[in-house]
Amino acid sequence: MNDLKKFDRRLVLSVAFLAPFAGTAAQAQAADPAVALIERFYASLRAAMARAAGGVTVADKARLLTGPVNSTFDTAAMTRLAVGQYWSSIPGGQQGAIQQAFSRFLVASYAKQIRGFSGERFEVSPETEKRRVGTLVRSKVYDGSSPTSVDYLVAGGRVVDVYLNNSVSELASRRAEFESILSSGGASALLSSLTERTNRLLAS
Numbered sequence: 001m002n003d004l005k006k007f008d009r010r011l012v013l014s015v016a017f018l019a020p021f022a023g024t025a026a027q028a029q030a031a032d033p034a035v036a037l038i039e040r041f042y043a044s045l046r047a048a049m050a051r052a053a054g055g056v057t058v059a060d061k062a063r064l065l066t067g068p069v070n071s072t073f074d075t076a077a078m079t080r081l082a083v084g085q086y087w088s089s090i091p092g093g094q095q096g097a098i099q100q101a102f103s104r105f106l107v108a109s110y111a112k113q114i115r116g117f118s119g120e121r122f123e124v125s126p127e128t129e130k131r132r133v134g135t136l137v138r139s140k141v142y143d144g145s146s147p148t149s150v151d152y153l154v155a156g157g158r159v160v161d162v163y164l165n166n167s168v169s170e171l172a173s174r175r176a177e178f179e180s181i182l183s184s185g186g187a188s189a190l191l192s193s194l195t196e197r198t199n200r201l202l203a204s
Contacts, residue, residue, distance in 0.1 A: 034154035038124065048068060062107050070107070073158060074156060074159065079099045098187065123139060134154050135153070135154045135155070
């Protein structure tokens, strides 16, 4: 669980570091729709964080970030993939509730972790990599230490997975966590866990 929290922190901060630099020539020249999607997300984050300046609450930041996160990430697909083999056995009503809970949790995680910006820089490669499913958009974040690679797998026009340092998959990390909860408590336990964690984040 500590490794997952560390991954969350580094992933979210990486996106936060990128946000202030959206709107550059790279964005204007982004011909690949997948690259353009990430550039738009950074621009939306920059606008949201500018409005959020001044000590606003996590809940306030979550309201600002809900639109950009949900339009960039395919949270429905990410939920299905993270739940894995258990998905088909979950009733339809609970599937929808879990998808919504995961979406709220993702937004709350970004809202909680994003901080102010202080001279970080980034590089987004205009060259994408075609994968069996989707397109990989590569980026590097420089924050005064070793660069962090943050890559986005885009399929169907939205992000379906994120890779940290070329190897750590967000979905793989989530799947290990979710399957542990599902095996011991079922779909209701996963829904309760996501809801409780989201509420704690928003109240902090």
